[in-house]
Amino acid sequence: xxxxxxxxxxxxxxxxxxxxxxxxxxxxxxxxxxxxxxxxxxxxxxxxxxxxxxxxxxxxxxxxxxxxxxxxxxxxxxxxxxxxxxxxxxxxxxxxxxxxxxxxxxxxxxxxxxxxxxxxxxxxxxxxxxxxxxxxxxxxxxxxxxxxxxxxxxxxxxxxxxxxxxxxxxxxxxxxxxxxxxxxxxxxxxxxxxxxxxxxxxxxxxxxxxxxxxxxxxxxxxxxxxxxxxxxxxxxxxxxxxxxxxxxxxxxxxxxxxxxxxxxxxxxxxxxxxxxxxxxxxxxxxxxxxxxxxxxxxxxxxxxxxxxxxxxxxxxxxxxxxxxxxxxxxxxxxxxxxxxxxxxxxxxxxxxxxxxxxxxxxxxxxxxxxxxxxx
Amino acid sequence: xxxxxxxxxxxxxxxxxxxxxxxxxxxxxxxxxxxxxxxxxxxxxxxxxxxxxxxxxxxxxxxxxxxxxxxxxxxxxxxxxxxxxxxxxxxxxxxxxxxxxxxxxxxxxxxxxxxxxxxxxxxxxxxxxxxxxxxxxxxxxxxxxxxxxxxxxxxxxxxxxxxxxxxxxxxxxxxxxxxxxxxxxxxxxxxxxxxxxxxxxxxxxxxxxxxxxxxxxxxxxxxxxxxxxxxxxxxxxxxxxxxxxxxxxxxxxxxxxxxxxxxxxxxxxxxxxxxxxxxxxxxxxxxxxxxxxxxxxxxxxxxxxxxxxxxxxxxxxxxxxxxxxxxxxxxxxxxxxxxxxxxxxxxxxxxxxxxxxxxxxxxxxxxxxxxxxxxxxxxxxxxxxxxxxxxxxxxxxxxxxxxxxxxxxxxxxxxxxxxxxxxxxxxxxxxxxxxxxxxxxxxxxxxxxxxxxxxxxxxxxxxxxxxxxxxxxxxxxxxxxxxxxxxxxxxxxxxxxxxxxxxxxxxxxxxxxxxxxxxxxxxxxxxxxxxxxxxxxxxxxxxxxxxxxxxxxxxxxxxxxxxxxxxxxxxxxxxxxxxxxxxxxxxxxxxxxxxxxxxxxxxxxxxxxxxxxxxxxxxxxxx
Numbered sequence: 001x002x003x004x005x006x007x008x009x010x011x012x013x014x015x016x017x018x019x020x021x022x023x024x025x026x027x028x029x030x031x032x033x034x035x036x037x038x039x040x041x042x043x044x045x046x047x048x049x050x051x052x053x054x055x056x057x058x059x060x061x062x063x064x065x066x067x068x069x070x071x072x073x074x075x076x077x078x079x080x081x082x083x084x085x086x087x088x089x090x091x092x093x094x095x096x097x098x099x100x101x102x103x104x105x106x107x108x109x110x111x112x113x114x115x116x117x118x119x120x121x122x123x124x125x126x127x128x129x130x131x132x133x134x135x136x137x138x139x140x141x142x143x144x145x146x147x148x149x150x151x152x153x154x155x156x157x158x159x160x161x162x163x164x165x166x167x168x169x170x171x172x173x174x175x176x177x178x179x180x181x182x183x184x185x186x187x188x189x190x191x192x193x194x195x196x197x198x199x200x201x202x203x204x205x206x207x208x209x210x211x212x213x214x215x216x217x218x219x220x221x222x223x224x225x226x227x228x229x230x231x232x233x234x235x236x237x238x239x240x241x242x243x244x245x246x247x248x249x250x251x252x253x254x255x256x257x258x259x260x261x262x263x264x265x266x267x268x269x270x271x272x273x274x275x276x277x278x279x280x281x282x283x284x285x286x287x288x289x290x291x292x293x294x295x296x297x298x299x300x301x302x303x304x305x306x307x308x309x310x311x312x313x314x315x316x317x318x319x320x321x322x323x324x325x326x327x328x329x330x331x332x333x334x335x336x337x338x339x340x341x342x343x344x345x346x347x348x349x350x351x352x353x354x355x356x357x358x359x360x361x362x363x364x365x366x367x368x369x370x371x372x373x374x375x
Numbered sequence: 376x377x378x379x380x381x382x383x384x385x386x387x388x389x390x391x392x393x394x395x396x397x398x399x400x401x402x403x404x405x406x407x408x409x410x411x412x413x414x415x416x417x418x419x420x421x422x423x424x425x426x427x428x429x430x431x432x433x434x435x436x437x438x439x440x441x442x443x444x445x446x447x448x449x450x451x452x453x454x455x456x457x458x459x460x461x462x463x464x465x466x467x468x469x470x471x472x473x474x475x476x477x478x479x480x481x482x483x484x485x486x487x488x489x490x491x492x493x494x495x496x497x498x499x500x501x502x503x504x505x506x507x508x509x510x511x512x513x514x515x516x517x518x519x520x521x522x523x524x525x526x527x528x529x530x531x532x533x534x535x536x537x538x539x540x541x542x543x544x545x546x547x548x549x550x551x552x553x554x555x556x557x558x559x560x561x562x563x564x565x566x567x568x569x570x571x572x573x574x575x576x577x578x579x580x581x582x583x584x585x586x587x588x589x590x591x592x593x594x595x596x597x598x599x600x601x602x603x604x605x606x607x608x609x610x611x612x613x614x615x616x617x618x619x620x621x622x623x624x625x626x627x628x629x630x631x632x633x634x635x636x637x638x639x640x641x642x643x644x645x646x647x648x649x650x651x652x653x654x655x656x657x658x659x660x661x662x663x664x665x666x667x668x669x670x671x672x673x674x675x676x677x678x679x680x681x682x683x684x685x686x687x688x689x690x691x692x693x694x695x696x697x698x699x700x701x702x703x704x705x706x707x708x709x710x711x712x713x714x715x716x717x718x719x720x721x722x723x724x725x726x727x728x729x730x731x732x733x734x735x736x737x738x739x740x741x742x743x744x745x746x747x748x749x750x751x752x753x754x755x756x757x758x759x760x761x762x763x764x765x766x767x768x769x770x771x772x773x774x775x776x777x778x779x780x781x782x783x784x785x786x787x788x789x790x791x792x793x794x795x796x797x798x799x800x801x802x803x804x805x806x807x808x809x810x811x812x813x814x815x816x817x818x819x820x821x822x823x824x825x826x827x828x829x830x831x832x833x834x835x836x837x838x839x840x841x842x843x844x845x846x847x848x849x850x851x852x853x854x855x856x857x858x859x860x861x862x863x864x865x866x867x868x869x870x871x872x873x874x875x876x877x878x879x880x881x882x883x884x885x886x887x888x889x890x891x892x893x894x895x896x897x898x899x900x901x902x903x904x905x906x907x908x909x910x911x912x913x914x915x916x917x918x919x920x921x922x923x924x925x926x927x928x929x930x931x932x933x934x935x936x937x938x939x940x941x942x943x944x945x946x947x948x949x950x951x952x953x954x955x956x957x958x959x960x961x962x963x964x965x966x967x968x969x970x971x972x973x974x975x976x977x978x979x980x981x982x983x984x985x986x987x988x989x990x991x992x993x994x995x996x997x998x
Contacts (some may be wrong), residue, residue, distance in 0.1 A: 052933075052980060053572060078576070079572075103625035117574055118974070143668040145666075241847055242840055345895050356493075367934060
């Protein structure tokens, strides 16, 4: 049975491997809210091991330069956060913790991490974003067919943020991942297909879908209001060693979409076939993007129409999940990477200089850190 | 075969047994294990807990820590700090671990089907083959010693909707002895628990832990000639279970169905060349796991042939040579094709008693697997009666033992991820200890303490790859060292028969070398308790018997960084039996409580376990 759970977890981990972090809904605390976790620091989401319900939240304080692990547990003991913290998003004074394999979003006070409620009845929720104080959206995968392992279309749940209930669901493409709101539209990357769904946030109806390269897995909105999409490309595995075949795969891309008219303005195609780009992350001034490719971190000027030839961060032969999460500190511009050596022992946050790409320091967090919210 | 046997009777059984096999230096499991630690579970204890699983009795009475996945889930052993694949399970001398997983699920092995349970502590690769790194569990079919007809019926009711029934009959004749037994267990396991995985932590009833098990055993011994006998053993177990999900994890309606049929023919012949034994077996292991998004079937047929020749020269030495052949035919969805594999092993076991006070063992085994030949596994052991004074005997014992584990079929053929280049694991174990025996009149006290150190190299671990798949790799070198202490005492005081067993185990198991990745070194492995202790008592007075058992499991880390852990817990169980004579028959009524102190405990993180439970049982015995 153990192997079977592993089998499941590897299917899921294939998905984890291609997720990224955006801070679309991450507001900086402006009026100086009070609370243990409102101060100058970073909230870190640690997804934990699949089926073990050992997800956790860490907090790194810039003032004391120290990390506090199991922050949610400390505040809410004996409450268990849940299974696979896929995405941590802060909107206003509330933190939304998307618990993938708990089928729910836990809602907590963003400043104290005290649990305030939960949005239940979700199926494998992936990412959350809020339109305003009243309405939010969660992407959901539906179960795959147990025989063919093929996923059908997923959906976006519309959340009433006052009652913390699902008010309706919108069918989108296969395996919807990240979502971004721009100009009254919600863009959803359907990672199991090759489209980005466009939903009108006034009517919550699907307006259209934009065709991109296969496997769109992360989204970022730059300062020019251009929506960047990273796509994996078609990946074929070598059955001998379970690596990705260079010969039979197609290259990944970064696609630029004009959110105003839902059109693709340009496509930047990678030269190699096997590696995939993921985890598009934008800096505070939104003039630079960072992404993970070939287990390295690359920088992309938003006004450039060519891909960087050299990585910014290159650790050479590195653990496969050395960049399990990516975040850019708005204050210092420093790059935070969540490093998961495995899913049985604690992960690390490694901080990199955004100019030289050199590792600056690191600290230990929970199992498999995958996202950052800078306070 | 006397139902609830008070301690004294149990010892009598043992005495009879020992007499019968005295020509081969004591109990079979101990013959070639000089200097090693072999213990067997009390038959009275096994009788009282007949409705339970092997996991329950090993957890209560041995240093083995059982990882039980909730009330209904699988239970796998951690023996001397090793993982579940490092404990070999043998049934009548042949390994029955699943070839796909390389481990046994102890929650599906019912105590009621077993005659004797012995535990080999520590590595014994030479004697028991692949997987005997932390130790081996030696299961034996019920023995059919007594002449005439006998039968037994049992019905048990317990808390949380648990019903257990069993029936058995046996006949012992001049030429043929036959034994038959069957059992059925149905449990709702709808115990209450606080759901800390939900906001507000509501109290709920467990709804995903239903269990239905049944099975039968059949044993026939046929004395073909004066010197030749044929034994046929059949054992079928069926377990259909809902799999509990962790607190906070969405229920996926996971369900597991296990069907295991084990058939064995054992031909024994005595000649002037010694004893010849030929065992042929067919095992069919079927496992189906389903949930909302999985449907996985593992169906494996195993054919085994083991022949051995044992020659004993008086009580001086005994030599056993043999060959074991295994053929696996696996029909496993995850392999994407049918897989067959042949394995062979040759072994030579030598026991030599050069002097009355010294026993020596020298064993060697070489396994052969296409492309995976493990290095030879030897054992060298000695047992020396150091002091003999009055009623005291003090033994010094020790052994050096090699062990190995051939990769499982899943590790090599599972798609995606299976690694055809994975190497066998290999272990070395060093052990030394003292054994003290005191006997005077009706008092018998046996105490044993061992120190061991073990190194397991090329320890296999599944790790995530860059492609997102998980694959088994030879990642670690693990060192496990510890202390095992146990004491067993019994005394007859007037009409009272008193017996007590106590044990304490300290296990430090840590990774000392990582071949890939920045693994944490020198931290206690997850889910290996540093401390485990147990105390069992058995008091018989006339027709009454009272059994008590306390098990302490120390803190276990839940990750390899040793930053989060599960607290230690102590469980108390009590059982009271009363024997009534009903004409020529016997009726044994028994009341039992498990987790008597209503401890809220977790064996694995976020897996609620049942609170206090009660059981009432009636057993009717026709002698």
